[in-house]
Amino acid sequence: MDSVSNQQFPPATGALCEAKRISHEFALPSGNPVKVLEDVSLEIHPNEVIALLGPSGCGKSTLMRALAGLIRPTSGEVLYHGLPLRGLNPGVAIVFQNFALYPWMDVVENVQSVLKAIGLPDDQVRSRSESAIRTVGLSGFEEAYPRELSGGMKQRVGIARALSVDPEILFMDEPFSQVDALTAESLRSEVIDIWAIKERNLASILMVSHDIKEVVYMADRIVVMGAGPGRVRAIMPNPLPRPRDYSAAHFLRMVDHLHEIITGHEMPDLPELPGEEPPASEIIPDAETSEIIGLLEYLDGRAGRQDVFRIAADTNKEFGRMINVVKAAEILDFIDTPGRDAVITATGRRFIRETAEGRKPIWREQLLKLWLFRDVYEVLDRQERKAIGSDIIKEMIVFQMPAENFDRVFDTFVRWARFGNLFAYNEDTEEMSLQ
Numbered sequence: 001m002d003s004v005s006n007q008q009f010p011p012a013t014g015a016l017c018e019a020k021r022i023s024h025e026f027a028l029p030s031g032n033p034v035k036v037l038e039d040v041s042l043e044i045h046p047n048e049v050i051a052l053l054g055p056s057g058c059g060k061s062t063l064m065r066a067l068a069g070l071i072r073p074t075s076g077e078v079l080y081h082g083l084p085l086r087g088l089n090p091g092v093a094i095v096f097q098n099f100a101l102y103p104w105m106d107v108v109e110n111v112q113s114v115l116k117a118i119g120l121p122d123d124q125v126r127s128r129s130e131s132a133i134r135t136v137g138l139s140g141f142e143e144a145y146p147r148e149l150s151g152g153m154k155q156r157v158g159i160a161r162a163l164s165v166d167p168e169i170l171f172m173d174e175p176f177s178q179v180d181a182l183t184a185e186s187l188r189s190e191v192i193d194i195w196a197i198k199e200r201n202l203a204s205i206l207m208v209s210h211d212i213k214e215v216v217y218m219a220d221r222i223v224v225m226g227a228g229p230g231r232v233r234a235i236m237p238n239p240l241p242r243p244r245d246y247s248a249a250h251f252l253r254m255v256d257h258l259h260e261i262i263t264g265h266e267m268p269d270l271p272e273l274p275g276e277e278p279p280a281s282e283i284i285p286d287a288e289t290s291e292i293i294g295l296l297e298y299l300d301g302r303a304g305r306q307d308v309f310r311i312a313a314d315t316n317k318e319f320g321r322m323i324n325v326v327k328a329a330e331i332l333d334f335i336d337t338p339g340r341d342a343v344i345t346a347t348g349r350r351f352i353r354e355t356a357e358g359r360k361p362i363w364r365e366q367l368l369k370l371w372l373f374r375d376v377y378e379v380l381d382r383q384e385r386k387a388i389g390s391d392i393i394k395e396m397i398v399f400q401m402p403a404e405n406f407d408r409v410f411d412t413f414v415r416w417a418r419f420g421n422l423f424a425y426n427e428d429t430e431e432m433s434l435q
Contacts (some may be wrong), residue, residue, distance in 0.1 A: 014043075014082060015043035015044060015045055015079070015082075016044050016045065016046055016080070016081065016091065016168060016169055016203060016204055017043075017044040017067055017078070017079065017080050017081075017085075017089065017091070017092075017169060017206075018041075018042070018043045018044070018078070018079040018080075018082075019040055019041055019042045019043075019063065019066060019067060019073075019076065019078055020041055020076055020077050020078070020079060021039050021040070021041050021075070021076040022037060022039075022040050022041075022063075022066055022073035022075065022076030022077065022078065023035065023037050023038045023039055023040070023073060023074050023075045023076060023229075024036055024037040024059070024062055024066060024071065024073045024074045024075075025074045034398075034404070034405075034406075035229040036059045036062050036229055036230055037059040037062055037063060037066075037073070037229060037230045037231075038229040038230065038231055039076075039231065040059070040063060040076075040230065040231060040232055041076075041232070042063070042067075042223060042232065044067070044169060044204050044206055045204065046203045046204060047203055047204060048204050048205075048220040048221060049192070049195065049204065049205040049207070049218050049219045049220050049221075050204070050205070050206050050207075050219060050220065050221045050222075050223065051206075051207050051208075051209055051214075051215035051218060051219035051221070051222050051223065052064065052206070052207070052208045052209070052223050052225060053209055053210065053212065053215050053222055053223065053224050053225065053258070053262075054210070054224060054225030054226060054227065054230075054233075054262075054320070055210070055226075055227055055262075055320045055323055055324065058225040058226055058227035058228075058230045059225065059227070059229065059230020060208040060225055060230070061173055061174075061208055062230065063225075063230065064094075064171055064173060064206060064208055066078055067089065067092070067171070067206065068088070068089050068092045068094060068171055069085050069087055069088040069089040069092070070088070089169075091167060091168035091169055092167055092168070092169050092170075092171055093114075093161075093162035093163070093165050093167035093169075093170055093171070094162060094170075094171040094172075094173065095155070095158045095159050095162045095170065095171070095172045095173070095175045096158060096173055096175075097173050097174040097175065097177055097178060098178060099146070099151075099154040099155060099157070099158050099178070100158065101146045101154060101157055101158065102146075103145065103146050103147065104145075105145070105146075106142065106143045106144060106145050107133065107138060107141050107142050107143070107144050107145075107149075107157050107160075108129055108133070108142045108143070110146075110157055110161060111129040111132055111133060111157065111160050111161045111164050112125050112126075112129045112164075113161070114161055114164065114165055115128055115129060115164055115165065118165065128164045128165075128166070129160075129164055131164075132160040132161070132163045132164035133160050135160065135163060135194060136156040136157075136159050136160045136163070136190070136194075137156065137190070138153065138156050138157065138160060141153065150179075150183075151178055151179040151180070151183065152179045152180075152183035152186070152187060155175060155176070155178070155179060155187060156187070158175070159175075159187075159191065159194075163194070163200075163202070166200070166201045166202075167201065167202060168201055168202065168203050168204070169202075169203065169204045169205070169206060170195070170202055170204075170205045170206070171205075171206050171207075172191075172205060172206070172207040172208070173207075173208045174208050174209060174210065175187070175191075175207065176188065176211075176214065177210075177211075184214070185246075188214065188217055188218055189243075191205070191218070192218060192242065192243075196242075205218075207219070210318055210319070210320040210321075211318060211319075212255050212258050212259065212262075212319055213246060213255055215258075216238060216240070216244070216251060216254050216255050216258065217244050217246065217251075219238050220237070220238055221235060221236070221237055221238065222235070222236045222237075222238055222258065223235050223236075224236065224258070224261050224262060228283065228404075233261070234261050236257075236258065236261070238254065240254065256309070259308075259309045259319070259340070260340065262319070262320075262323070263308065263323075263339075263340045283327075283331075283401060283404060284328075284331070284370070284372065284401075284409050284412050284413060284416075285324040285325070285327040285328040285331070285412075286324050286408055286412055287324045287325045287327070287328035287329075287412070288415065289363075289415060289416060289419040291317075291325045291328075292325060292328050292329050292332070292334065293352070293359075294315070295311065295325050295326065295329055295335070295342070296329065296334055296335070296344060296348050296351065296352040297352055298311060298314070298315065299311075299335065299342060299343075299344040299348070300344060300349065300352045300353070304343060304344040304349065305341055305342070305343045305344070306341065306342060307340055307341055308322060308323070308326055308337075308340055308341065308342055309340065311326075311342060326342050329342070329348070331370065332363075332366045332367075332370075333345055333347050333348075333366055333369070334347060334348030334351060334366070335348055347362070347366070350362065351363070360419070360420055360421050361420075363416075363419055363420040364420035364421060364422050367416060367417065367420050367422055368422070371400070372393075372396065372397065372400070372413060373413070373416075373417065373422065375396060376388075376393055376396070376413075376423070376432065377422070377423075377434075379392070380423070380432065380433065380434050381434065385433075386433050386434040387431045387432065387433035387434075388431065388432055388433075389430060389431055389432075390410065390425070390430040390431070390432060391430075393410060393413070393432060394406050394407075394410055397409045397410060397413075414432075417432075421435045422435060423435060
């Protein structure tokens with residue numbers, strides 16, 4: 001906060017914080033840029049909870065970091081109280097997904113660490129930390145260390161630490177993804193209760209989430225983002241009165257509507273035109289082979305067809321993750337996705353009804369229909385040693401999929417190739433070779 005302490009910001013008359021047509025690129029080790037955000041505009045209004053919702057890799061956390069001043073966007077600008085932001089946003093405190101606690105400090109010391117960092121006098125450090133700890137319900141645990149706390153209690157420490165600096169806007173980056181479902185439900189309710197206390201400086205909350213029910217429960221406005229690169233696809237107001245009931249009909253209708261929006265963007269049902277060539281490069285989704293097989297087994301046991309949202313609910317899998325699995329099964333031609341359904345194909349049914357060993361040649365056959373696996377196979381086959389370094393494959397990924405995380409794609413590539421006995425990969429030499 002010291003880097004922006006000399007900036008003077010007027011009282012809020014419009015948006016508290018605003019992204020104006022920001023785009024952002026990261027440089028890969030190869031020197032090639034990867035665009036993670038493109039032309040994103042967003043306002044955070046006073047007295048609202050706003051949620052960023054979307055699949056992994058759509059730039060939700062990058063957008064939040066830009067609004068917090070932790071990164072400077074490649075183009076566009078961030079405003080705070082109508083003025084360009086230079087350095088860290090002085091009105092923001094962040095609650096992180098992974099708690100981010102100092103393990104050698106007890107609860108009080110963890111909360112006080114940020115207060116001491118901004119140079120408050122000792123009496124304010126003590127009074128603010130005591131108040132924040134009491135607010136999140138951790139009275140009596142002041143001397144406990146993180147290793148002695150449950151996941152929910154650790155996150156309460158993170159929330160207390162953020163609240164202790166009396167922020168105007170609370171940023172929460174998937175804050176409940178590391179705790180069990182019941183604890184998450186309780187924490188959501190408590191955060192809304194804290195935000196509703198008007199005596200506090202806290203005016204608004206911006207949260208990143210991949211959980212549709214979570215954002216419908218918490219948010220006044222829901223920003224649906226799409227990937228490749230990250231863009232705002234839709235902004236949906238949430239008029240449901242508080243407190244909200246997860247099982248109420250109007251709540252479930254809004255959840256279903258969001259499902260429809262996300263499915264329309266992430267699984268578009270586009271007609272195949274006569275003579276149309278397949279795309280030059282398919283995006284390889286982050287999905288485990290076991291998840292794809294589990295999806296096919298699920299469909300095979302249900303007449304081969306099911307609504308994707310129902311599949312996610314039945315398998316207790318987060319919806320964004322299920323979208324990845326569905327996309328992976330689709331590019332392997334194991335399923336089709338008409339509308340919001342997943343339908344097993346003849347190839348998928350043949351695969352799932354084979355023995356464990358019998359599945360491998362079918363998997364291998366489907367892999368070789370994908371450009372990356374086919375190109376790597378051809379490169380390896382031309383080598384005298386039938387081996388190449390991983391850096392060559394990563395360069396191929398970067399060239400064909402510049403908007404993707406090349407390390408993530410490479411890891412998925414290795415897992416899929418190993419399952420089909422197509423390639424072998426040696427982690428010590430970082431070489432890929434033909435089986």
